[in-house]
Amino acid sequence: MSLPDYSGFKEIKVQLDSGVLVVTIDRATKRNTFIDALGADLKNVFEFADKDERVRVVILTAEDTAPAYCSGADISGGWSGLFAKDDDEEGELAHRDGGGQVSMVIYNCRKITIAAVNGHAAGVGVTALQLPFDLRFVWAGAKQSLPFIRRGIAPEAGSTYLLPRLIGHSRANSLLLTGGTYLPNSPLLENLYHEILPTREEVFPKALALAKELAVHASPKSVRYTKGLLQHGGESIEESHLLDSRAIRILAASPDAAEGAKSFFERRPPQFESKPSKDSWYPWWRSVDVKYRKTKL
Amino acid sequence: MSLPDYSGFKEIKVQLDSGVLVVTIDRATKRNTFIDALGADLKNVFEFADKDERVRVVILTAEDTAPAYCSGADISGGWSGLFAKDDDEEGELAHRDGGGQVSMVIYNCRKITIAAVNGHAAGVGVTALQLPFDLRFVWAGAKQSLPFIRRGIAPEAGSTYLLPRLIGHSRANSLLLTGGTYLPNSPLLENLYHEILPTREEVFPKALALAKELAVHASPKSVRYTKGLLQHGGESIEESHLLDSRAIRILAASPDAAEGAKSFFERRPPQFESKPSKDSWYPWWRSVDVKYRKTKL
Amino acid sequence: MSLPDYSGFKEIKVQLDSGVLVVTIDRATKRNTFIDALGADLKNVFEFADKDERVRVVILTAEDTAPAYCSGADISGGWSGLFAKDDDEEGELAHRDGGGQVSMVIYNCRKITIAAVNGHAAGVGVTALQLPFDLRFVWAGAKQSLPFIRRGIAPEAGSTYLLPRLIGHSRANSLLLTGGTYLPNSPLLENLYHEILPTREEVFPKALALAKELAVHASPKSVRYTKGLLQHGGESIEESHLLDSRAIRILAASPDAAEGAKSFFERRPPQFESKPSKDSWYPWWRSVDVKYRKTKL
Numbered sequence: 044m045s046l047p048d049y050s051g052f053k054e055i056k057v058q059l060d061s062g063v064l065v066v067t068i069d070r071a072t073k074r075n076t077f078i079d080a081l082g083a084d085l086k087n088v089f090e091f092a093d094k095d096e097r098v099r100v101v102i103l104t105a106e107d108t109a110p111a112y113c114s115g116a117d118i119s120g121g122w123s124g125l126f127a128k129d130d131d132e133e134g135e136l137a138h139r140d141g142g143g144q145v146s147m148v149i150y151n152c153r154k155i156t157i158a159a160v161n162g163h164a165a166g167v168g169v170t171a172l173q174l175p176f177d178l179r180f181v182w183a184g185a186k187q188s189l190p191f192i193r194r195g196i197a198p199e200a201g202s203t204y205l206l207p208r209l210i211g212h213s214r215a216n217s218l219l220l221t222g223g224t225y226l227p228n229s230p231l232l233e234n235l236y237h238e239i240l241p242t243r244e245e246v247f248p249k250a251l252a253l254a255k256e257l258a259v260h261a262s263p264k265s266v267r268y269t270k271g272l273l274q275h276g277g278e279s280i281e282e283s284h285l286l287d288s289r290a291i292r293i294l295a296a297s298p299d300a301a302e303g304a305k306s307f308f309e310r311r312p313p314q315f316e317s318k319p320s321k322d323s324w325y326p327w328w329r330s331v332d333v334k335y336r337k338t339k340l
Numbered sequence: 341m342s343l344p345d346y347s348g349f350k351e352i353k354v355q356l357d358s359g360v361l362v363v364t365i366d367r368a369t370k371r372n373t374f375i376d377a378l379g380a381d382l383k384n385v386f387e388f389a390d391k392d393e394r395v396r397v398v399i400l401t402a403e404d405t406a407p408a409y410c411s412g413a414d415i416s417g418g419w420s421g422l423f424a425k426d427d428d429e430e431g432e433l434a435h436r437d438g439g440g441q442v443s444m445v446i447y448n449c450r451k452i453t454i455a456a457v458n459g460h461a462a463g464v465g466v467t468a469l470q471l472p473f474d475l476r477f478v479w480a481g482a483k484q485s486l487p488f489i490r491r492g493i494a495p496e497a498g499s500t501y502l503l504p505r506l507i508g509h510s511r512a513n514s515l516l517l518t519g520g521t522y523l524p525n526s527p528l529l530e531n532l533y534h535e536i537l538p539t540r541e542e543v544f545p546k547a548l549a550l551a552k553e554l555a556v557h558a559s560p561k562s563v564r565y566t567k568g569l570l571q572h573g574g575e576s577i578e579e580s581h582l583l584d585s586r587a588i589r590i591l592a593a594s595p596d597a598a599e600g601a602k603s604f605f606e607r608r609p610p611q612f613e614s615k616p617s618k619d620s621w622y623p624w625w626r627s628v629d630v631k632y633r634k635t636k637l
Numbered sequence: 638m639s640l641p642d643y644s645g646f647k648e649i650k651v652q653l654d655s656g657v658l659v660v661t662i663d664r665a666t667k668r669n670t671f672i673d674a675l676g677a678d679l680k681n682v683f684e685f686a687d688k689d690e691r692v693r694v695v696i697l698t699a700e701d702t703a704p705a706y707c708s709g710a711d712i713s714g715g716w717s718g719l720f721a722k723d724d725d726e727e728g729e730l731a732h733r734d735g736g737g738q739v740s741m742v743i744y745n746c747r748k749i750t751i752a753a754v755n756g757h758a759a760g761v762g763v764t765a766l767q768l769p770f771d772l773r774f775v776w777a778g779a780k781q782s783l784p785f786i787r788r789g790i791a792p793e794a795g796s797t798y799l800l801p802r803l804i805g806h807s808r809a810n811s812l813l814l815t816g817g818t819y820l821p822n823s824p825l826l827e828n829l830y831h832e833i834l835p836t837r838e839e840v841f842p843k844a845l846a847l848a849k850e851l852a853v854h855a856s857p858k859s860v861r862y863t864k865g866l867l868q869h870g871g872e873s874i875e876e877s878h879l880l881d882s883r884a885i886r887i888l889a890a891s892p893d894a895a896e897g898a899k900s901f902f903e904r905r906p907p908q909f910e911s912k913p914s915k916d917s918w919y920p921w922w923r924s925v926d927v928k929y930r931k932t933k934l
Binding site: 118119121122135136138139140143144146147150151175191192193194195196197198199200201202203204205207211212213214215216217219220221222230231234331333 | 452474475476505506507508530531532533534550554557558559561562563565566567569570573574576577578579580581582583584585586587588589590591592593594595596597598599600601602604605610612621
């Protein structure tokens with residue numbers, strides 16, 4: 044595969060360093076609002092990262108001087124302004140939520156994904172730009188808000204799937220059915236985050252330090268299988284046993300397992316393979332095609 | 341629809357004020373024990389609330405001078421005394437748990453539901469009268485107990501479904517398999533509650549203040565869809581995307597979304613529609629009929 | 638049934654006292670590493686406990702002077718050394734993970750199971766030897782580590798099923814996708830534990846005290862049904878209602894329910910039946926056979 048070009052984006056800045064792809068939302072003058080062009084950039088960059096062997100960890104962040112990490116959708120034109128005309132021809136069934144498109148690409152990315160939330164976030168800035176990530180770092184002062192019921196719309200971007208899975212229905216109810224604004228240390232939010240940091244400035248460096256460590260110490264193949272098992276695991280302990288038995292058997296016979304044990308005993312950083320080997324079994328789950336097929340010519 | 345009459349109840353007091361229906365358990369002299377008549381009143385009042393356009397939020401509470409919020413079933417006659425004779429003719433298959441009947445009506449109510457737990461609670465006082473609600477406020481001194489295994493019976497009222505979903509299996513196990521008594525600030529319980537208050541007297545006013553705010557600021561249609569997505573969401577992020585794309589498309593085209601955006605920019609309270617519009621799509625899930633059909637004439 | 642003999646084990650010590658079966662890992666000189674022989678002993682002892690009417694609660698623990706509760710698999714021979722030759726003849730499909738075999742037996746045990754984690758734990762020492770238990774007590778100083786991605790293998794022993802169910806996907810991601818080492822009081826771990834104790838020496842006595850209390854105060858039949866409902870409950874509140882209605886009807890008519898109510902009013906310890914009655918309905922779920930059937934003679 045030819046290497047992707049990370050320079051052509053409009054709404055984000057992208058940098059690849061030591062296996063870590065850093066994606067920075069670049070709309071500070073617009074309070075980092077979510078617009079279609081930002082969604083398109085994010086979809087593309089996470090699709091690139093998914094396939095680029097050089098990338099082992101992806102971080103999404105904002106400038107820590109920006110007014111917000113992401114202040115949600117730009118609804119200055121009202122909600123209906125957010126929907127493309129071509130949906131209308133086919134009716135409501137044709138619509139595919141833009142935040143959800145981004146959520147799915149991030150959630151399905153086979154690399155470790157980290158959101159470094161160094162500012163306030165609302166709406167899609169919480170749902171698509173935080174919930175589908177593997178890990179979330181946050182500034183303790185970053186206000187988080189899911190105000191959908193207060194704006195007359197529905198929670199989007201897969202949030203009613205992701206949020207209860209991440210922190211349970213009790214807190215998901217509290218967040219989505221009050222539509223209130225909460226700080227990360229609130230008992231309603233805290234377990235959403237891997238780490239809560241006292242200042243904005245600490246958020247990205249902390250996330251980057253973990254990312255760089257994992258870029259060396261985490262086997263890309265193990266990450267792929269672990270995410271697969273967490274996202275597409277069995278529906279009983281027995282089904283899970285059948286899946287993880289097969290996964291561990293495949294991995295234990297791989298060079299990464301040998302290197303994992305060897306480097307551990309030699310007390311040195313491992314050198315894991317980056318090139319995805321062709322597995323006959325992975326992915327073991329069915330892909331779901333969510334594309335709308337037009338009925339009209 | 342003719343307006344329901346909230347005056348004919350025996351075991352509860354009911355008051356409708358500014359869109360908030362306040363239901364108070366009125367059995368203080370009996371420690372607010374759960375009896376069939378209380379169950380019937382609760383089923384009726386939540387069914388009324390579900391359909392009454394004037395009601396936007398329902399609160400269940402007790403008098404804060406009562407010996408308990410609800411001290412569970414009245415088992416002075418033993419457990420077998422709790423089962424109606426007509427079950428016996430058809431055997432165990434015919435039985436429908438009374439607490440569960442209440443749980444289902446509360447859980448399926450399309451309005452925001454809040455339990456204001458201003459006293460101790462045990463058994464069905466925790467299961468049916470707390471778990472199916474969207475939000476729970478509680479007094480820090482209110483002892484909570486799920487003693488089923490210590491009384492030789494099974495946890496009821498959908499609690500083995502609701503409790504793990506709300507706070508995870510680790511804590512559900514701890515609560516149900518020790519049968520112990522815990523205070524709301526216990527790590528085993530705390531995330532069950534939206535807010536824990538130091539005194540009994542603060543519980544109801546706090547719940548009422550949020551209820552009144554949500555009665556104005558939460559779009560009834562948004563609430564209906566959000567609860568639908570949380571309770572009957574997709575089983576993968578892709579399924580969730582298909583559901584919430586359709587939901588947000590329908591809502592974004594509704595008057596509530598226009599008013600939600602407009603009132604936000606005008607910095608004034610929104611005026612949302614109360615009348616449920618006829619949606620061709622909602623509810624999108626299958627209703628389950630749990631009624632027993634007798635085999636004998 | 639003839640009583641099982643608890644004296645023939647090699648890697649564990651077993652003691653039955655007042656309804657509590659105490660299983661102590663007896664490999665302190667080997668840092669309590671997990672080897673096939675330990676797995677076999679654990680499978681056997683939990684299978685015995687499941688069927689032995691005298692056993693009401695099982696505790697797994699280690700000597701509190703041991704270097705670890707369980708320091709994981711012994712990988713001094715590399716990962717591939719852990720796989721028996723006979724897997725190889727049939728390929729990866731034939732493999733059944735040893736940790737998972739133990740997890741399933743513990744998870745499916747119909748008695749209350751408690752892990753008393755009085756030392757450090759890593760890998761299978763967390764997954765198989767903690768996650769399938771009903772309750773976990775732990776020493777605050779016991780380091781917990783799930784380093785699979787750092788060793789080039791996959792998380793095993795049903796951990797990708799059990800961990801998210803117990804504490805949610807947010808923390809399961811943090812633990813499994815960083816592969817880091819955490820103390821029990823970390824927000825990433827704390828809700829995994831029923832109780833966290835300041836010293837190693839307090840862990841087992843605390844677990845034993847609860848075990849002895851539950852051996853008297855918890856109806857074995859209630860425990861069986863409660864665990865069944867938690868593990869194999871309905872997939873909606875309606876399905877759950879149908880299951881728990883039937884369960885409570887069966888139990889309410891049982892001698893244990895009568896004794897549960899009677900002893901409660903007489904303020905004395907209950908005397909529950911130990912002999913499992915033949916229930917026509919329990920277990921109501923399908924058993925899953927995970928055994929591999931060889932294709933070759």
